[in-house]
Amino acid sequence: MFVTRFAPSPTGWLHRGHAFSALTAERAAREANGRFLLRLEDIDRSRCRPQYEQGIHDDLGWLGLSWEIPVRRQSDHMDDYARALRELAERGLVYRCFKTRREVAEAIEQAPHGAMEAYRGEPLPPEEEARRLAAGEPYAWRLSLMKAQALLGGFGGLWFGEEGEGPEGQAGVIAARPELGGDVVLARKDVGVAYHLAVVVDDALQGVTHVIRGQDLFEAAHVQRLLQALLGLPTPVYRHHRLLTDAAGRRFAKRDKAETLRDLRARGMTPAELRREMGIG
Secondary structure, X not given: OOEEEEOOOOOXXXXXXXXXXXXXXXXXXXXXXXXXXXXXXXXXXXXXXXXXXXXXXXXXXXXXXXXXXXXXXXXXXXXXXXXXXHHHHHOOOEEEEOOOHHHHHHHHHOOOOHHHOXXXXXXXXXXXXXXXXXXXXXXXXXXOHHHHHHHHOOOOOOEEEEOOOOOOOOOEEEEOOXXXXXXXXXXXXXXXXXXXXHHHHHHHHOOOXXXXXXXHHOOHHHHHHHHHHXXXXXXXXXXXXXXXXXXXXXXXXXXXXOOEHHHHHHOOOOHHHHHHHHOOO
């Protein structure tokens, strides 16, 4: 059965871009006589707020969408992510990285191709790691591309199907290139999981067959495909869609304080008018 999801983070109010993505996913599920899920990606506890979570439900209800109950909230399932991380750690596929974001940026700048490089590191010597752990220093768990590549005999056998279109028109069978992302962060000491790991675990546990999302997340599919291979998880079909932009050509984003769906309701716009404006039925 066709299963897809809309997975916002309750870190702000939803805007037109969110509405377009949710409506696109829900329509695809409806046309396939499939299932449409809502998932709340609320692992960033420093930014997530209960009012934003309620706002997501209010906004999607206003749009006329319905979804299955119960809604999966990532913060309620940290044990699932811990098990996946533990499996990777036991196989030597992740390592503790104690570098700050600034130190990582400096390491990239010092690489042969500078900013074109993706970060790659390696575990510390056991004695130094033990000393830093004892001192309570913060760290991140990073995926070791070197170990993953050795385990799989290279990344040549990794691919994913794209039914939509990437930002450069990519479609069809796409060769996965996880090396472009470097040794990505999968978890932090103070946060039990990061985006990439949580997403692949959630999609597998929820039986998601089609990942429908914006083109801004197209590159994420490469490393997520690698994680699926390492964890023995199924690979969904990907369907990336265009991004809505404002009059200045900028995509709608929370950080740019894009007009919210709450604002649209307050000034009297109807869901039907919004759908017509976005060109979606």
